[in-house]
Amino acid sequence: MSAREEILARIRTAVAGARDDGPADAGIPRGYRAVRQVDDLVELFAERVRDYRAIVHVVPEDDLTAALARVAGGRRLVLPEGLPGGWAPGPGHADPYTADGVLTACAVAVAETGTIVLDHGPGQGTRAETLVPDHHVCVVRAAQIVGGVPEAVARLDPSRPLTWISGPSATSDIELNRVEGVHGPRTLEVVIAT
Amino acid sequence: MSATFLGMPGNFPKNAAEAVQNSQLRFNLRKATHTIRDKRAAVVGELPDWQELRAAGKAIKDHTLRHLDRYLLQLEEAVTRAGGTVHWARDAAEANRIVADLVKATGETEVVKVKSMATQEIGLNEALAKEGVTAYETDLAELIVQLGDDFPSHILVPAIHRNRSEIREIFLREMPDAPAGLSDDPAALAEAARLHLRERFLRSKVAISGANFMIAETGTLVVLESEGNGRMCLTLPRTLISVVGIEKLLPTWRDLEVFLQLLPRSSTGERMNPYTSMWTGSVEGQDFHLVLLDNGRTGVLADEVGRQALRCIRCSACLNVCPVYERAGGHAYGSVYPGPIGAILTPQLRGMSSDLDASLPFASSLCGACYDVCPVAIDIPEVLVDLRAKAPHGAAERAGMKAAGWVLNSERRLGAAQRLASRMRRFVPKRRLPGPLAAWTDTRDVPDIPEESFRDWWERNERA
Numbered sequence: 257m258s259a260r261e262e263i264l265a266r267i268r269t270a271v272a273g274a275r276d277d278g279p280a281d282a283g284i285p286r287g288y289r290a291v292r293q294v295d296d297l298v299e300l301f302a303e304r305v306r307d308y309r310a311i312v313h314v315v316p317e318d319d320l321t322a323a324l325a326r327v328a329g330g331r332r333l334v335l336p337e338g339l340p341g342g343w344a345p346g347p348g349h350a351d352p353y354t355a356d357g358v359l360t361a362c363a364v365a366v367a368e369t370g371t372i373v374l375d376h377g378p379g380q381g382t383r384a385e386t387l388v389p390d391h392h393v394c395v396v397r398a399a400q401i402v403g404g405v406p407e408a409v410a411r412l413d414p415s416r417p418l419t420w421i422s423g424p425s426a427t428s429d430i431e432l433n434r435v436e437g438v439h440g441p442r443t444l445e446v447v448i449a450t
Numbered sequence: 451m452s453a454t455f456l457g458m459p460g461n462f463p464k465n466a467a468e469a470v471q472n473s474q475l476r477f478n479l480r481k482a483t484h485t486i487r488d489k490r491a492a493v494v495g496e497l498p499d500w501q502e503l504r505a506a507g508k509a510i511k512d513h514t515l516r517h518l519d520r521y522l523l524q525l526e527e528a529v530t531r532a533g534g535t536v537h538w539a540r541d542a543a544e545a546n547r548i549v550a551d552l553v554k555a556t557g558e559t560e561v562v563k564v565k566s567m568a569t570q571e572i573g574l575n576e577a578l579a580k581e582g583v584t585a586y587e588t589d590l591a592e593l594i595v596q597l598g599d600d601f602p603s604h605i606l607v608p609a610i611h612r613n614r615s616e617i618r619e620i621f622l623r624e625m626p627d628a629p630a631g632l633s634d635d636p637a638a639l640a641e642a643a644r645l646h647l648r649e650r651f652l653r654s655k656v657a658i659s660g661a662n663f664m665i666a667e668t669g670t671l672v673v674l675e676s677e678g679n680g681r682m683c684l685t686l687p688r689t690l691i692s693v694v695g696i697e698k699l700l701p702t703w704r705d706l707e708v709f710l711q712l713l714p715r716s717s718t719g720e721r722m723n724p725y726t727s728m729w730t731g732s733v734e735g736q737d738f739h740l741v742l743l744d745n746g747r748t749g750v751l752a753d754e755v756g757r758q759a760l761r762c763i764r765c766s767a768c769l770n771v772c773p774v775y776e777r778a779g780g781h782a783y784g785s786v787y788p789g790p791i792g793a794i795l796t797p798q799l800r801g802m803s804s805d806l807d808a809s810l811p812f813a814s815s816l817c818g819a820c821y822d823v824c825p826v827a828i829d830i831p832e833v834l835v836d837l838r839a840k841a842p843h844g845a846a847e848r849a850g851m852k853a854a855g856w857v858l859n860s861e862r863r864l865g866a867a868q869r870l871a872s873r874m875r876r877f878v879p880k881r882r883l884p885g886p887l888a889a890w891t892d893t894r895d896v897p898d899i900p901e902e903s904f905r906d907w908w909e910r911n912e913r914a
Contacts, residue, residue: 259540259744260538263522263538263742263748264522264523266744267518267522268519269752270749270752271515271516271517271518271519271751274754277512277513277516284510285505287499287505288502288503288506289499307721353652370722371722383684383727387682387685405711406707409706409710410704410707414665414670414728415668416730417727417728417734418726418727418728419681420725420726420727420728422724423724424724425676425677425678426677426724427677428607428676429589429609430590430609430617430640431614432482432610433636435637435640437641439648439651439679439681440678440725441678
């Protein structure tokens with residue numbers, strides 16, 4: 257018998273006497289909040305991202321281009337394909353291994369947890385492009401912010417590679433002291449366009 | 451579960467008695483566990499629907515386990531459809547064989563690793579070393595353990611038993627590229643690790659990971675981490691091999707809405723961990739292999755009481771609140787799974803034939819703090835008590851229990867025994883019982899035997 261057949265057979269024997277709760281997951285109690293009631297999504301999201309010691313700017317959509325130029329400040333940034341027109345603060349730097357940073361859009365953001373999610377679609381770069389450079393500038397449009405995790409999961413497409421980012425890279429492995437900046441970008445800068 | 455963990459032979463009481471003599475260890479552990487339990491309590495307290503999330507998490511896992519065969523097949527189909535290859539491993543040896551062959555097929559002799567409990571459980575690093583393949587741990591705490599030729603003592607923070615000055619010494623001794631003037635500031639130590647591993651990440655062609663969750667419906671794997679070493683390993687190498695226990699499955703994509711709230715808050719005490727990676731099959735041209743691991747899990751599944759241990763999502767909240775773990779430390783449990791969850795998981799995965807494994811169900815005061823904090827509501831005390839009954843007991847203990855059962859089973863015999871005890875009460879020592887019974891009085895006083903039992907008193911007064 258192959259390992260696959262043997263493991264499946266062992267499972268069937270093991271659960272044979274257990275009560276069958278039916279094929280669907282209809283019996284699962286989902287009494288938790290499906291939607292977060294949040295008065296000001298931008299304010300809560302900004303506060304929660306700052307809690308992770310990331311840099312947050314809240315700018316009106318009309319000022320986004322100027323704000324991104326200020327944030328870039330002459331750094332050599334990777335500018336991924338599909339970045340919306342007018343965002344590029346200068347010529348892009350193609351090689352993530354020698355760039356100073358990377359500028360991306362995002363797929364969705366979660367206010368309650370201060371999380372941005374990349375699905376690496378247009379304007380979000382490959383996974384390596386958003387990982388290797390030491391400084392990540394991410395633009396979040398106000399309409400992309402949802403209240404809680406369930407709303408974010410519902411908006412995302414699981415067939416895409418997804419990267420959930422909550423603050424800069426960190427470790428607490430030494431005496432549980434939080435230290436920002438290990439292998440991922442040591443600086444996370446989030447620009448919220450309202 | 452193979453016996454690759456060589457932390458300590460002996461048994462838990464002996465190991466714990468030695469560990470509590472180490473005041474540095476106790477200080478490190480106390481500081482760390484109290485910090486993290488306070489953080490957890492704060493972020494769990496923020497969610498008004500925590501108990502509802504916990505109930506959902508428990509129900510989803512129970513449902514998955516009940517239909518594990520069907521969901522595994524669904525997962526296999528989804529991963530294969532997305533360009534991945536699925537392998538099945540009955541035990542540690544088979545899993546190690548599969549991984550070693552996959553690595554050798556790439557022609558590489560070095561692999562980078564993301565922290566993974568499953569690969570520790572099967573002793574993968576040691577197995578690869580025998581095949582001429584060097585595995586480099588990239589999680590900071592795992593790196594500290596690996597460089598220090600040490601054993602992990604905590605599920606989340608394997609080097610929790612080490613303080614900053616010990617870590618500095620290990621780095622200076624074992625890391626050739628450590629800066630000469632390295633201080634014991636955690637930021638400086640993290641920086642040294644960053645530089646040490648950076649080049650290795652960029653060079654490595656093969657990575658090995660575990661996974662926190664697998665989604666049957668979509669074939670998606672999920673890894674939660676903090677440092678970015680996970681992202682490095684999952685993204686940069688050409689070949690990715692993930693070794694995952696069959697119980698890590700969730701039926702639907704939607705189920706993540708529950709577990710992405712339960713796990714970070716229970717584990718690191720954060721609203722969300724810095725990085726979570728999700729991928730389905732082969733991504734960006736990567737070669738992806740998934741090794742599904744049984745290694746004793748189907749045996750646990752067959753136990754009606756013990757199977758709830760398979761709900762575990764390895765958050766380690768139970769370790770951080772456990773008064774026994776806090777004092778004895780993780781090494782005393784002699785397994786990659788220490789603490790309360792280890793005390794119920796290890797004896798079920800490995801059996802109770804060794805002294806150590808048979809002693810683990812007793813490594814608890816049954817206070818129940820672990821059950822209170824468990825995000826999937828595993829009733830650890832219930833399983834401990836059940837395992838205690840199944841553990842081997844000495845001939846004298848069995849005879850004593852049999853005699854007690856005989857007496858307690860009959861009202862007449864109990865009454866006679868009580869009257870006999872009352873008459874003999876002058877001869878029963880107050881402090882220490884003689885012979886083998888002395889072990890019981892090491893930490894307890896002998897209860898007073900009354901001059902007359904309640905049942906005799908009642909009988910007398912009713913008649914009067």
